[in-house]
Amino acid sequence: MRRKDREVTDQKEIMQIIDQCKVCRIAMHDKAGLYIVPMNFGYTYEDSQLVLFFHSAKEGRKISALKENSNVCFEMDCEHQLITADVACGYGYFFKSIIGNGKVVFLDAIEEKKTALSLLMKHQTGQEFSFEDHMVTSVFVFKIIVNSYSGKNHH
Numbered sequence: 001m002r003r004k005d006r007e008v009t010d011q012k013e014i015m016q017i018i019d020q021c022k023v024c025r026i027a028m029h030d031k032a033g034l035y036i037v038p039m040n041f042g043y044t045y046e047d048s049q050l051v052l053f054f055h056s057a058k059e060g061r062k063i064s065a066l067k068e069n070s071n072v073c074f075e076m077d078c079e080h081q082l083i084t085a086d087v088a089c090g091y092g093y094f095f096k097s098i099i100g101n102g103k104v105v106f107l108d109a110i111e112e113k114k115t116a117l118s119l120l121m122k123h124q125t126g127q128e129f130s131f132e133d134h135m136v137t138s139v140f141v142f143k144i145i146v147n148s149y150s151g152k153n154h155h
Contacts, residue, residue: 008096008151017096017151018043021076022124024052026144028072030065037062041076042120050146052102053116055139063140070104072144079155093154100149106142113141 008014024041027034042053052074056063066072076098083092107113113136121129 008153013153014098014149014151015045017078017098017153018045018050018076019123020078020096021098022078024054024074024076026054026062026072026074028062028065028069030061030068032061035061035065040120040124042116042118042123044119050100050149052144052146053120053141054143055117055120055141058140066104066106066142071101072104073099073101074144074146075099095152095154097152098149099152100146102144102146102148104142104144106140110136116141116143 008017022040023038025036025038027036029035039054039056044051044053077095079094079096081094083090083094085091107116110133114131117131117136117139118129121127
């Protein structure tokens with residue numbers, strides 16, 4: 001990271017940033033080129049391993065790209081605020097962000113999909129939800145096993 005003064009290294013602060021973010025952008029690559037999609041997500045952080053969870057329709061460019069190449073980059077950001085000034089060059093923007101890399105794994109087991117969707121809904125709404133089998137079989141559920149990530153805080 002070029003701006004070491006903005007780097008977030010404290011794991012507790014990184015988790016607070018992830019808690020605040022509700023959209024994660026996933027960048028992938030397929031035959032047509034680079035592709036990025038914003039998605040709602042849930043997550044776990046256990047034994048120093050960050051895992052992000054997503055759900056999707058069963059087909060489309062995203063699914064095809066992820067099946068073709070499971071290596072992805074992701075980004076999430078929050079706490080946006082414009083910094084104003086008297087001249088254009090004095091303007092800026094406050095934010096917090098997480099950027100990382102990982103590998104996508106599709107979930108097939110019904111119970112694993114239910115757990116992932118429950119984590120996603122808990123993160124998005126703060127509420128506990130349960131799912132019937134027919135609800136989870138109608139969507140694809142996948143996770144990103146995160147290999148590396150960094151946090152940034154410009155405040």
